[in-house]
Amino acid sequence: MPQVTIDGTTHEFEPGAKLLQLCLDAGTEIPHFCYHPAMSVPANCRQCLVKAGTPIFDRETKEPVLDENGEQKINFGPKLQPSCSLDVTDGMVVHTQLSSQEVAAAQADNLELLLINHPLDCPICDQAGQCPLQIQAYKYGPEGSRFEFAKVHKPKRVQLGPNVVMDAERCINCTRCTRFTAEITETHQLTIINRGDKNHPMTAPGEVFDDAYSMCTTDICPVGALTEDYFRFQARVWEMAKTPTISDFGSAGINVDVWTKNNEVLRITPRQNLDANEYWMPDAARLIYETYNEGRASGPTLNGTPTTWEAAAREAGRMVQEAGSDVLFLGSAYATVEDNYLLMRLAEAVGAPAPQFVDRRGSQADDGFLVSDDPAPNTEGCLRLGMKPVDPALLPSAAASARLVYILQDDPVQAEVLRVEDLEGTPVVLHGTHVTHRTPATVSLPLAMSVETLGTYVNRDGRAQLLRPAKMVKAMNRSLLMAVGTGQSRNDRVGTPFDRWHDEANQVDCLPGWATIPQVAAALGVDLTFKSPAKIMAEVSAQPAFAGATHGAMDLLGVPLETEDADVPQITA
Amino acid sequence: MMTPDTPGPSVSPQPQYVPGQAPPRVIPDAELVWTDEEAAQIETFRAQYPTPDGAVMKTLWLAQRKWGWLPPETMHLVADTLGVPYAKVYGVATFYTQYFKEEKGTFVFDVCTCFSCQVCGGYDMLHYLEDKLGVVKGGTSEDGLFTVQEAECLGACGSAPMLQVTNGPYVHNLTEAKIDQLVDALRQGAELPFESVTLPQDGDEMGGNRRTDAQAVETYQTPPVSDTIH
Amino acid sequence: MADADTLLTGQSKAGDWRSFERVILPPVRDLHKIDVYEAEADGYKALKDVVRDGKFDPKGLTDEVKASGLRGRGGAGFSTGLKWSFMPPVDPDKPRYLCCNGDESEPGTFKDRQIFEYNPHLMIEGIMLAGYAMTIKTCYLYIRGEYDDYIQHVQRAVNEAYDRGYIGKNILGTDFSMDLVVHAGAGAYICGEETSLMNSLEGRRAYPRIKPPFPAQVGVFGMPTTINNVETLADVPLVVNRGADWFAGIGPEKHPGPVLYGISGHVNRPGVYEYPTGMLISDLLEVAGGARGGKRIKAVVPGGSSTPPLTWAMAEPTTMDAETLREAGSSMGTGGLCFLDEDTDMVSFTRRIAHFYHHESCGQCTPCREGTGWLEKCLARIDEGNGHTRDLDLLLEVCDQMEGRTVCALADAAAWPVRWGIKRFRDEFEAKCRPTAFASGALGGDGATEQTGELTPTGVPTT
Ligand SMILES: Cc1cc2nc3c(=O)[nH]c(=O)nc-3n(C[C@H](O)[C@H](O)[C@H](O)COP(=O)(O)O)c2cc1C
């Protein structure tokens, strides 16, 4: 394989590689702004300059020319080159800022230039703390500025669209945002307008930036020029904790970071996973952040009256036992594989028919990208467990004839597969998440949501991905504490690792299914206790449909599961 | 020698058009259409380039000639006609100085003050015009007839100082008297003739201008203006 | 360098220029009319000879142009034949394009306009020949939008040539077909940069593109493209008609040919002059009628605003060809000379140039977008008497920060006049500055604080 020497270390590379990406992959940071791996390379910020040279060969003999020390002579051109657009060639020798004073000085010069017209209002800028300009200016920039003139002024606080606000003075004209609308979503809603140092992004006159993915521009904007409207001035990034997890928005299995403060989800941003959502997520998947904070079912109830977890579990167990095999179990495409699995085990233990689930596929329009026709995150997981979708035609009579309906998470009334009348006279055990749940419950055992539990979702492509708890629930249990790694090193990149786990505020009194279903089972004398959800998944992954999907293997990026569907052509090597 | 204004402090401006607020309509719907002839012309433009985008600049010129400047609805029409994103057309229109993004006077004087024109008295001419018309550069006279602008080199440095009238005819070898004449002629609705600049070597070898179909200006008869420059 | 090695001999390299007969703009009345061009200037003879009568095949024509030593007249001075030979082999599925660069926006440059007006058919013929040499089917002739009158004038000439079968399908009855599209700019200097011009043609914001890929590989509309200046292409029929040797024999060996000098500024007879390359700058001053009002010339900008200004002492022995001008510390650029007399304020002059580049920067890349504004603001402060001598060093450092680090050469073009203006006319700049005492340390000044007492411009007290 061809080789390149970067700061004295030799690396192999695939032909066609660009130098900046190669360096980043190899762990050598080169400051940069405009380069984004998913989009075209304009090389306009000029921050990623390096010194690159190629070996000199004798024209006739084609032999490398050696210097007096017997080392191969390298031809470094007269200019520094932007690494983002530079094709790596065999034998190339590269000096980054780490090994060349000239490069380091050029990068500092560029940062000085980037900052001369920059407002430098970090203290009131939402980007501060996660701002590539701020960070790189500290790391690679000059000590101060020699610019003593009036700065260029441009429009500020421009509501570009429902979700994005622009401060053009902070813009460094990297064109990432306009390239995003031109190349990724192809809505072409943004353009740079004007010329020279009056340049800034804008919509066409009077038009609204309402791209369904508009907030992705705030993620990729390397400064605070584009910010999410819902998150402006809500919190400083260093006051929040960021947890890598999976969104429960739809079946695309969007990898996200959930940002919390005081046990409230304040912000959701996409997390890179090239096998799932790449770098992106739709606006709609961010704006659900409030559903984790508001209207939450908190504390178990018996006929609407608050009670203790023990009493509620005992009563639910008693009701299941009484109904025997006449229990209608409903699993959920919103619940994790682990919770659904335990529910199946419970049904099996009492001899009831296997749980079914409400299949929501086809209930909304597919945008061909990250919004699928399925609003639920784990339909594929339910199917792989062997659960069948409910037949809406048969469900009302099944509910009416059952002696007990046992519901995990889903809301069949809201889903319009059941009416409240159908349940008249039939008691209901419910593990629900919100007070707005429309299916009435006799016993309510509030359920932790995706941001509070540990478990597995399988996305539409059969990729098993791991949820991690981002905020604490009141009835914290040991598995959750272990999962959030209290007392262990955590890979929080931003924020303090300890704040939320000791914050009593805003804790919802709910429990994950894998904590409460075993409690209910115990009341029946059935032992479904697992030491942790990881152990449940270890057992589930023994099934061929889940082969390999252990928590350890899924880690941050998930694992693709085997597809047994014979109709799907398998690619053979 | 006179120079451009000092770039000074200012406040953050509002964008010309605010997203979500419909821009004021200038051209009524009934007039916002291409004539058959124009539509045919646009088709010709289109055929000249492998992509419809190639025809954007020419179609914008057509729109500006038709409506005098480019209110948003005209840029929108250009975009729709060619099937090119509206924002893209707007980005292009704002890049070039000759596309007028706001309404101007009937006549726009682009007075070159750049380089050769600067050293030959371009600023004197600019200020003379400003004083004469009672405007500050960038502004339009009260009667709405004249807009005065400072221009970059217009490629007529040999006949400096000079100006261009509304993206059209050049007026060479400006003097105060020539400006007076120009303004009077325009007020009276005169068509400006095309001025052909005589090559000095033609002067020697052909006794003046070589063209029999254009009015000549003789470059080298300009009085030296450097006397006034300090 | 030994005296013998210097190109700055003070001798003209233009040969017997006083008896030079003009060929690009020959003295023929109404030459812009196709009948006159055909009858009195061998019009379209070269095209007929080559395309119809097979005087050269495409490769032969390219070699002939190479042999003539013709170098681009658009600013960079690259060998035209060599540039043509960079085009990849013809791929029938891939259109390829020629762009003729008539953007002509470099301050001090006004020569292409004279070709448009007085001899458009020579350019058209050259375009067709270049198209033949590179097997091209479409040429875009990009003319700056301000040249509205000339655009219409050229369009009329193009229409005439179409009517006579010199452009279009099956030219002169052969199977060579080519179209010529005139494209009007709309007021942006940067469109003269070759890749920016391509983006402009494609209906985009005219941002220059990064190179590689070079236009010969990926040019306009993503296809192989060659771009040449108007005057460069107008030279091609002359090379064909009179031979490469004739062309190569005019002016200095390395940079030969007739050339249009655009002379402006403080001279009595400004305008476009046609002479061989290698003219002494002092001879050009003489033909242009000398300095106005009997003044002394103090400085010369030899090739458009981006070329470094020369003091008269430097300019006097210098001839107008790339090599000699490089040795003299400037460059040939577009051949647009601006003469400045002794009363010119070099600070204001430099400031106005900086204003131009600040206004024209496309704003794509950081050093140019930010640096051009910084240069202008700093020069404005000095010009207005509020600058300090340390600002001059700052300006030089900002130039360092801009040069060679941008997508296109506009940043260099902006930095050079400032850098060399300060270096060559430093006393004038310092005279406008308030003194800075920080360098000596003895006075303890920081440059930002007003110093009391009489100081010389360099900060050394007079007493
Ligand atoms: C900022 C900039 C502006 C330029 N402007 C022009 C121009 O107005 N006309 C021109 O012919 N070349 C211009 N050039 C040079 C072109 O990029 C290109 O080199 C030239 O058109 C090639 O033609 P030639 O080889 O015939 O000279 C410019 C270059 C730069 C960097």
Ligand code: SF4
């Ligand atoms: S964009 Fe970054 S550098 Fe600029 S004000 Fe905001 S945090 Fe500071």
Ligand code: SF4
């Ligand atoms: S708004 Fe942000 S993403 Fe867009 S060009 Fe400016 S800095 Fe880049």
Ligand code: SF4
């Ligand atoms: S150097 Fe200037 S003009 Fe050229 S691409 Fe960069 S910003 Fe644009």
Ligand code: FES
């Ligand atoms: S990242 Fe390379 S130039 Fe911007």
Ligand code: FES
């Ligand atoms: S400087 Fe005024 S036209 Fe060139």
